Amino acid sequence: MSVQDFALAAEVAARRRWSATAALLALVVLLLVISLGVGPVRLSPLAVIEALFGGGSDVAQVIVREIRLPRTILAFAIGGILGLSGAALQGLLRNPLASPSLFGAPQSAAFGAVLVIALGLADVRSYALPVAAIIAAFGSVFALLAIAGRNAGLLILILAGLAISSFAGAATALVMNLSSNPFVVLEIAFWLLGSLEDRSFQHVALALPFIVAGAAILLSQASAFRALTLGEEAAQSLGVDVGRLRLFVITGVALGVGGAVAVTGSIGFIGLVAPHLMRPLIGHDPARLLVPSAFTGSALLLAADIAVRIIPSTSDIKVGVLTSIIGVPFFLYLIMRERRALGGGVA
């Protein structure tokens, strides 16, 4: 093998990855347009694009630009950050079953937000909500990694995640339990199911800065995930500051998931599923999986949010319910595939 062969092999692999990513991007754009067109008033893709850029009827413009655009932007951004967080956690822990929702991050973020709502500390549209959610999410991921230690096996991570998400769930229930106002309780209960309905640009402004900051932090660590393929010690010997990396990942995930949960409630399993869908196409390099996993997360949440508007039902199906209904069987499938590692992964 010569230097030329080497470059050629790298180029072939790169071209394959690029075409997969381009196809994915086209799918996301398609879903964006569909998402803007679906609802009580159905609009054709052409009408959507026309309305989006200031053409068409006034009614169509209001529907697309003011009612559906914030919802679509949120679905894109939140799906993206969930997919990215999942890929980053899997990279950090070198573990295909890592994801924010299995580690109790959204549940904890929801607890933080619920606490703020129930105590009447802040309006539902104030920045106190995402900040509380981010702090709680940070605490949960930090606790998980502290419990798990440096070279935790699958079993310890899953058990610690289960404990943390149960705790967050119980704490949330306690807050609702103690709340004297039944309307607040009902509001919280629906909000916990996770939904993108009736979201405005205020919500976008509330969540987007945190999501963008979280994404930037996670993406900046890409190459360190690749070095971690060799384990923490070897990565450290290659010049990766593993302690700092962990802190960055916790912060990035907390910012993204906390910001997302604050405006939509909890939407699970996208972070778990997205990287797995990409591995057959992109390969297993954890650094290269980040961006495609983010787009896959966007596509998944957009598709789920379109589905809840299309599926005929007497009351609205919440998108968080749908992602979990689809996500949990996928999780079970992954457990089955990882059975061997789980059996021997106690240490």
Add this chain to the structure above:
Amino acid sequence: MTLLTASGLHASLGHREVLHDISLSLASGHLVALVGPNGAGKTTLLRALAGLIPSDGEIRIGGDALGSLPLRERAKRFAYLPQGHMVHWPLPARDIVALGRYPHGATDPARLSPRDVEAVLRAMQAVDVVEFGDRRVTELSGGERSRVALARVLAVEAPVILADEPTASLDPRHQIDVMQKLRSVADTGVLVLVVTHDLGLAARFADHVLVLSDGRLAAQGAPAEALSEAVLASVFRVSAYRAEFRREAVIVPWAGL
């Protein structure tokens, strides 16, 4: 020429002090074997020397205090091969070897500079793994995987290689291959420090042997003196068969004492 020195080195794991007052001085171009019973602190010493764990005392590499070097600079001077050749994702062998160029700023195996590509190819040729560059490391046999791991370490092109039991779980043929390879790397002027349980390999291939016992250096020197009958009896509590074969030293641990 002295390359790596430690003086008054102490290191702890948790609350237990594992290394007590270690002082050593190692020269470039030497293959140094680090031997000792289980739990003597061999791996801890290796990690402390590479700056992977905190330690008290002074470590100097090429005249610089280790503590004063930034992480990236340390990474260029020490190539570290951990035990077990762990690879967590099924990446192509070539990408794994390319990670050896990480300290030099080449963090993406798809975008290596020509210099980095040459270093990677040299390393892969040196241990004969060029042919399975495209195969996933997880699909390779144990012997093949250990060679890929070794190639990754060689690709750093560092002045010091620290290898933790590179021959463990390899068949005799691969054990000899790996040691011969490390020997020839040392002959190019690199300081190679190898942790091993195999006293025979240590006696045959090393220029210098460090014997660690309960976190202290019990003996050091040329293999014949560091692995003397008295040391084997007091540190390892074994007797050994000793001979010479084709002008190389043979030590075979024989019976417990």
